[in-house]
Amino acid sequence: MELTYLEAISDGLRVALREDERVLLLGEDIGAFGGAFKVTAGLAEEFGSNRVIDTPISEEAIIGGAVGAAIVGMRPVCEMQFADFVSCCFDQLVNVAGKLHYRVGLAAPIVVRLPSGGGVAGGPYHSQNPEAWFMHAPGLKVVAPSNAADAKGLLLAAIADPNPVIFLEHKYLYRRIRGEVPEGHYETPLCARTVRGGDDLVVIAYGAMVHAALEAAEAIEEASIRVLDLRALVPLDERAILDCVHDCSKVVIVDEANYTCAAGAQVASLIAQYGYEDLDGPVVRVATPDVPIPFAPSLEAAVLPGVDRIRDACRELLAY
Amino acid sequence: MVLTRAIEERGLSLYKQGRVPGSFYDGRGQEATAVGATFALGAADPVCPLIRDLGAHVVKGTPAAAILGHYLGRASGVSHGREGNVHFGDATRGVVGMVSMLPGMMPVAVGMAWAFKLRGERRCALSFFGDGATSVGDWHEAMNLAGLQRVPAIFVLEHNGYAYSTPSARQFVVDPLERAAVYGIAAATVDGNDVEAVFDAVRLARERALDGGGPTLIAAQTMRMHGHGAHDDASYVPAEQLELWAARDPIARQRERLAQLGVDVDAVEAGARAEVDAATQEALAMPAADPASALTGVFCEGEPQLLGSGAAPWSGFAAA
Numbered sequence: 001m002e003l004t005y006l007e008a009i010s011d012g013l014r015v016a017l018r019e020d021e022r023v024l025l026l027g028e029d030i031g032a033f034g035g036a037f038k039v040t041a042g043l044a045e046e047f048g049s050n051r052v053i054d055t056p057i058s059e060e061a062i063i064g065g066a067v068g069a070a071i072v073g074m075r076p077v078c079e080m081q082f083a084d085f086v087s088c089c090f091d092q093l094v095n096v097a098g099k100l101h102y103r104v105g106l107a108a109p110i111v112v113r114l115p116s117g118g119g120v121a122g123g124p125y126h127s128q129n130p131e132a133w134f135m136h137a138p139g140l141k142v143v144a145p146s147n148a149a150d151a152k153g154l155l156l157a158a159i160a161d162p163n164p165v166i167f168l169e170h171k172y173l174y175r176r177i178r179g180e181v182p183e184g185h186y187e188t189p190l191c192a193r194t195v196r197g198g199d200d201l202v203v204i205a206y207g208a209m210v211h212a213a214l215e216a217a218e219a220i221e222e223a224s225i226r227v228l229d230l231r232a233l234v235p236l237d238e239r240a241i242l243d244c245v246h247d248c249s250k251v252v253i254v255d256e257a258n259y260t261c262a263a264g265a266q267v268a269s270l271i272a273q274y275g276y277e278d279l280d281g282p283v284v285r286v287a288t289p290d291v292p293i294p295f296a297p298s299l300e301a302a303v304l305p306g307v308d309r310i311r312d313a314c315r316e317l318l319a320y
Numbered sequence: 321m322v323l324t325r326a327i328e329e330r331g332l333s334l335y336k337q338g339r340v341p342g343s344f345y346d347g348r349g350q351e352a353t354a355v356g357a358t359f360a361l362g363a364a365d366p367v368c369p370l371i372r373d374l375g376a377h378v379v380k381g382t383p384a385a386a387i388l389g390h391y392l393g394r395a396s397g398v399s400h401g402r403e404g405n406v407h408f409g410d411a412t413r414g415v416v417g418m419v420s421m422l423p424g425m426m427p428v429a430v431g432m433a434w435a436f437k438l439r440g441e442r443r444c445a446l447s448f449f450g451d452g453a454t455s456v457g458d459w460h461e462a463m464n465l466a467g468l469q470r471v472p473a474i475f476v477l478e479h480n481g482y483a484y485s486t487p488s489a490r491q492f493v494v495d496p497l498e499r500a501a502v503y504g505i506a507a508a509t510v511d512g513n514d515v516e517a518v519f520d521a522v523r524l525a526r527e528r529a530l531d532g533g534g535p536t537l538i539a540a541q542t543m544r545m546h547g548h549g550a551h552d553d554a555s556y557v558p559a560e561q562l563e564l565w566a567a568r569d570p571i572a573r574q575r576e577r578l579a580q581l582g583v584d585v586d587a588v589e590a591g592a593r594a595e596v597d598a599a600t601q602e603a604l605a606m607p608a609a610d611p612a613s614a615l616t617g618v619f620c621e622g623e624p625q626l627l628g629s630g631a632a633p634w635s636g637f638a639a640a
Contacts, residue, residue, distance in 0.1 A: 024438070050438055055465070056461075056464055056465060056468065058461035058464065058465055060427055060457060060458050060461050061427045061430065061458070061461035061462055061464070061465045063427070064424070064425075064426070064427020064428045064430070064431060064458065064461075064462065065427050065428070065430050065431035065434055065465060066431060067427075067428050067431055068427065068428040068429060068430060068431020068432040068433070068434070068435065068445070069431040069432065069434055069435040069438075070431075071416065071428075071432065071626065071627045072366070072432050072435045072436070072626060072627050073435065073626050074435050074438075076431075091421050091424065091458075092424065092427065092458075095419050095420075095421050095424060096419055096424055096425075096428060099419075101617060101618065101619065101620045102402060102617050102618050103399065103402055103403055103407075103408075103409070103417055104399075104408075104409040104410075104411050104416065104417045105411050105617070105625060106409070106411045106416070106624075106625065106626075106627060107620035107624030107625065109620075109624055138618050139618050139619065141619070162620040162621075162622070162623070162624035163619050163620055
């Protein structure tokens with residue numbers, strides 16, 4: 001069936017709620033209203049207000065409550081209304097959920113859905129990409145699908161995972177990306193996938209930047225550009241990254257997040273240490289400069305890594 | 321209570337001998353609150369103890385040797401060297417370990433209780449917290465959510481006069497006991513140094529919770545008789561205040577009560593001392609935590625272990 005990225009996530013939630021009575025959804029305005037982006041539309045009607053639960057504006061209590069329910073056998077899936085608001089429950093995620101298994105041997109199988117990213121004139125508090133905050137915190141998995149089929153498959157994999165999983169769903173993609181999505185239950189493994197073949201240069205990206213990278217690659221007719229979609233940031237598919245470096249010898253890494261200590265910085269450090277012998281040029285990074293995401297479309301476009309910046313970075317590296 | 325105090329006295333002595341690494345914290349003078357409250361729980365009721373609540377662990381059945389080995393950072397200590405002092409949980413016994421960010425476990429207790437309610441189970445969850453923790457957002461979010469969802473939770477406030485060095489009068493204007501009402505939560509105050517009074521208050525709160533009456537806050541009035549930790553001489557506490565509370569020592573009071581009932585309290589105390597002596601030998605013989613184990617267990621692999629119901633050998637409702 002062909003679904004939008006948003007519909008694929010909704011379908012994943014519906015499948016999980018249908019097949020596993022331990023699954024419950026927690027979040028602000030997710031019940032009858034269907035959520036700020038309508039990802040949970042219709043789910044409260046189908047599964048009832050005891051499984052699709054409207055919470056107060058209490059992000060710490062949502063995550064802490066989810067951890068409590070999880071350790072006694074539930075599988076809570078929490079929605080942050082915007083990824084930006086996850087800073088409000090940073091403590092419960094980093095200090096309670098992430099450390100619980102290491103400290104006490106207790107798994108906390110929760111999923112935290114984060115509508116993330118810019119490009120929608122959301123301004124500094126409705127545009128952020130906070131994935132690196134959680135990559136740095138032991139015990140949390142981090143996934144970021146770029147297409148509809150992966151969005152559903154990674155969501156179902158996240159719900160089945162016995163660990164806390166941060167699920168970044170890019171809101172720019174919600175209704176702009178459509179694709180063939182299998183019916184029913186399937187799980188997408190937490191590993192990278194090559195989405196475009198090539199051997200002159202590899203662009204490594206995730207989330208919405210995969211689409212920008214694909215467009216940039218199409219624009220470069222004179223060389224063969226590979227695009228690797230990371231899909232998961234924790235665990236990071238180190239083998240797939242190093243294989244691409246080995247095959248292509250030139251690497252451009254794209255983050256929509258702010259430049260310093262972003263996911264791409266971890267990828268670059270991995271390549272610097274273990275892929276050095278395979279490189280034919282500097283490891284190039286394209287990311288949002290270290291500024292808050294501005295509101296005005298002209299300013300936002302000036303900071304987010306668009307197709308042009310990625311294409312130019314590739315051309316410059318190809319000429320190295 | 322006597323076993324709790326004997327373990328902590330031994331831990332402090334090992335700390336002063338330089339055998340316990342890091343820091344050491346005890347709950348001297350507050351034993352009645354932790355012991356009385358936990359004794360009123362059923363075997364299947366989980367508990368979230370705090371820094372002054374070694375008694376909760378003891379009542380739930382964590383052996384003295386496992387606790388002393390934990391203080392020493394040994395492989396067979398209850399946390400296998402991953403945590404120190406009073407930071408630990410015992411997942412098999414329904415004891416969720418505390419985090420240092422207070423009151424981080426209040427939302428978790430609400431989540432456990434919420435799951436019990438949603439599943440129609442006759443169980444409740446109990447979280448301890450200190451007066452200082454009531455100024456933190458987590459406390460308000462947890463109280464609000466618990467009142468809203470009428471979850472079977474019991475919150476035991478250890479009103480011990482000080483948050484580290486800051487007396488209650490400089491922490492808040494409205495006492496937490498009074499604040500409970502604004503969240504729709506029943507509240508009761510109790511002499512926290514009277515183990516039977518604490519037991520009775522929590523017993524009633526538990527009955528209420530299991531009958532669908534919602535959460536209860538119990539304010540146990542007590543006094544921290546040592547500094548915040550072994551490094552703190554508590555010189556900021558007026559001597560006469562300590563003298564006043566020393567005369568209300570919970571163990572001395574219960575000793576008198578039991579002696580009148582003809583219980584051989586000397587034998588109980590001698591038994592506790594002998595148990596701690598043997599446990600100390602056992603703990604000192606344990607090997608140090610294996611450096612190779614430091615990297616394992618960050619993530620759960622395979623089936624997650626749920627919070628256990630444990631044996632709770634000393635539960636007042638062990639048969640329930």
